[in-house]
Amino acid sequence: MSSITTRHFLQSAGILLAGLVLAACGKQEPPAPAAGASAPAASAPAPAAKVYVVGTDAAYVPFESQNDKGEIVGFDIEVVQAVAKKAGIEVKFINTPWEGIFNSLNQGDRDLLVSAITITAERKQTMDFSTPYFDAQQLIAVKKDSKIAKFNDLKKLKVGVQNGTTGDEVITKLQGKDSPNIKRFEATPLALKELEAGGVDAVVADNGVVEHYVNNNSGTQFKTITDASFSPEQYGLAVKKGxxxxxxxxxxxxxxxxxxxxxxxxxxxxxxxxxxxxxxxAASK
Structure with a gap:
């Protein structure tokens, strides 16, 4: 056997030492997962916040209506927006015809309603109401030259009302449910337009809507009449029973x-x- 010289020994040792140093300084890769092992699960995204759907009949100026852009605006809308902000909830308004607005709540298509809705004992049987947010009263609108002075004067006259409203209810009690003189409209402004055209002798509706219409349509030449027989009313936000x-x-x-x-x-x-x-x-009636 040939002997290893000191020089050769040192050369070999140096090469081995350099390899060890490079291995120690190299990037360490994480060990691959064992066969059959599953990767760590990604965290699930947070659930989206619930958006409460608000039904409103946007044909009742100044409480709710649509502007030129098709946006739903009005007193009721701003009240609910402010309430939602304080309550920390999100809301979305959907224009909902008055004739079906309560069914939309009962069927779950709407989470709440705001539409100048009077709190009544009958309605409280099928839905729940918030504390009242507006006081209202029925008002009679007639032409300025009309001789009508009180509610009983309407007993045999043609009267315009919005279908299904408290104005409809009071005039039905006065004239009878089968009276041909009660003219029902889809919206109070339509009834007031009919009064302007001479198709009815008077209109009975909530004071807020009637006063706003009269104040903003000076050419109509209307006057308004209050009557002691009209009970005070209060509006509330309606939610599904329970x-x-x-x-x-x-x-x-x-x-x-x-x-x-x-x-x-x-x-x-x-x-x-x-x-x-x-x-x-809360309303007591």
């Missing part, structure tokens, strides 16, 4: 906007003056 979770959120939001002045600002925008019509107690 939906206490949503109702609590709405009531909290209403209380908050009445406390911080938001309600007063919205009221003044549409009706002028302070928002005196912001009742805090």
């Amino acid at each position: 939906n206490t979770e949503l109702l609590e959120k709405l009531n909290k939001g209403l209380a908050d906007i009445k406390t911080d002045g938001t309600y007063d600002k919205i009221y003044a925008k549409y009706f002028g003056g302070a928002g005196a019509k912001a009742p805090a107690a």
